[in-house]
Amino acid sequence: MTEPEGAPPGGALRRRLGVGDAVVIGLGAMIGAGIFAALAPAAAAAGSGLLVALAVAGVVAYCNATSSARLAARYPASGGTYVYGRERLGPFWGYLAGWGFIVGKTASCAAMALTVGTYAWPGQAHAVAVAAVVALTAVNYAGVQKSALLTRVIVAVVLAVLAAVVVACIASGSVDPARLDAGPDLTWGGVLQAAGLLFFAFAGYARIATLGEEVRDPRRTIPRAIPIALGITLAVYACVAVAVLTVLGPRQLAQAAAPLSDAVRAADAGGLAPVVRAGAAVAALGSLLSLILGVSRTTLAMARDRHLPHALAAVHPRSHVPHRAELAVGAVVAVLAATADVREAIGFSSFGVLAYYAIANASAWTLTPAEGRPARPVPVLGLAGCLALAFALPVASVAWGATVLAVGATAYGIRRTHS
Structure with a gap:
């Protein structure tokens, strides 16, 4: 599949990324x-x-990742679940997935930009956020290989910071395994809500699928890359969570404004706190870089099908990136980062992303064994898990998320009626 259906002549992206990238x-x-x-x-x-x-979040993420990997191998084009839903369930479901992804992740982009500003220069958070958006949009514009190179550096820095936090906590005399249970009683409603919030941090494997048109040998590369990335992430998160819990305990952790900084202070390693703050800013930059990358590719796919302005479907002749889509996404995110505080949008973004993956699992269910269908329980558990976590989120997040999806569905119906 060299050039996706609906792409303009010469509009295919160049396949440059291997498994490691x-x-x-x-x-x-x-x-x-x-x-x-x-x-x-x-x-x-x-x-x-x-x-x-x-x-729980890891299990749901694994099911989503497996379904997404099989679908991405079958449909190695930009757009991720927008393409899968369109091809397997019909145009409406593909559109709804793409709409939820673009709106939710655009809010996430602004939230990550503001996180960079808050950690790097609290007094000028909005200005720093806008500068970060402009700089990373320029990196993406220059070509996906440059984005992958910068991402390697960011990942290395963040992993080093997280490793320092874990070692500082475990090596301190403040570690007390009993603190793991020294918190409010476990309730399944609370566990599901927490899993929904933590899922926000796992959702990045979609970025691999949305880059399906820029990956070499996608039928082999994507199914390998997604579970590897997810497995490494789950292991890192588990180590960090255990280390922080054994130092702070659930009650103190729940009240922490900067949990990892508080943890190293409690572990008598306060000198690491500035390093942790710098690591948080770099981590937010990495998230912002990959978010802009993913949202622009889904915008490209929807513009090709004229669900968004067709001018956004252009691919730059030299850098082979969807340059107009990247500039449009960067401009919207910069405006949001300059004018609003959208950090509360994490719950709203989680709702949209969970809806996106619910459609991915439903699409994977329709695959035949010859098409690489995953084991039957995988998409079933993934679909049920996505719906359960979505509706376990705070009421405001569910209300806003459902409203935005309804607005998108209405716009689709109006467009279909007029066309």
Whole structure:
């Protein structure tokens, strides 16, 4: 599949990324600012069940990753579940997946940009956020290989910081395994809500699928890259969560504004706190880079089918990237980062992403064995898990997420009627 259906002449992207590049891009999306920020609200929801919530999120993410990998191998084109839903379930479901992804992840982009500003220069957070968006949009514009190279550097820095946090916590005399259970009683409602919040940090493997048109030998590369990236991320998150919990305990963790910084201070390694802050800023940059990359590719796919302005379907003749889509996404994110505080949008973004993966699992269910269908329980558990986590999120997140999906569905119906 050299040139996707609906692409303009000469509009195919160039396949340059191997397994290592794809894994790194997935790691850059997943091992990002989420681990620095998501542990506290998750602990507040799950209490002593935080590690159970992490495991639940990991299981759902595994099912989603497996379904996405099989579908991406079958349909190696930009757009991810937008393409899978369109091909397997019909145009409406593909459109709804793409709509939820673009709207939810655009809010996530702004949130990550503001996280960079908050950690790097709190007094000028909005200005730094806009500068970060402009700089990373320029990197993406220059070509996907340059994005992959920068992502390698960011992933290496963040992993080094997280390793330092884990070693500092475990090596300190403050470690007390009893603290793992020294929190509010475990309730399944709280565990599911925490898993939904933690899922936000796992969702980056979609970036590998949305780059399907730029990966070499996608039928082999994508199914290998997605589980590798997810497995590494789950292992890193589990190590960090255990280390922080054994130092702070669920109650103190739930109240922490900067959980990892508080953990190293509690472990008598306060000198690491500035390093952790710098690591959080770099991690947010990595998340922002991969988010802009993924949203622009889904925008490209939807523009090819004229669900968005067709001018956004252009591919640059030299850098072979969807340059107009990248500029449009960067401009919208920059405006949001300059004018609003959207960090509360994590729950809203999680709802949209969970809806996106629910459609991916439903699409995977329709694959035949000859098409590489996953084991039957995988898409079933993934679909049920996505719906359960989505509706376990805070009420405001569910309300806003459902409203945005309804607006998108209405726009689709109006467009179909007029056409």
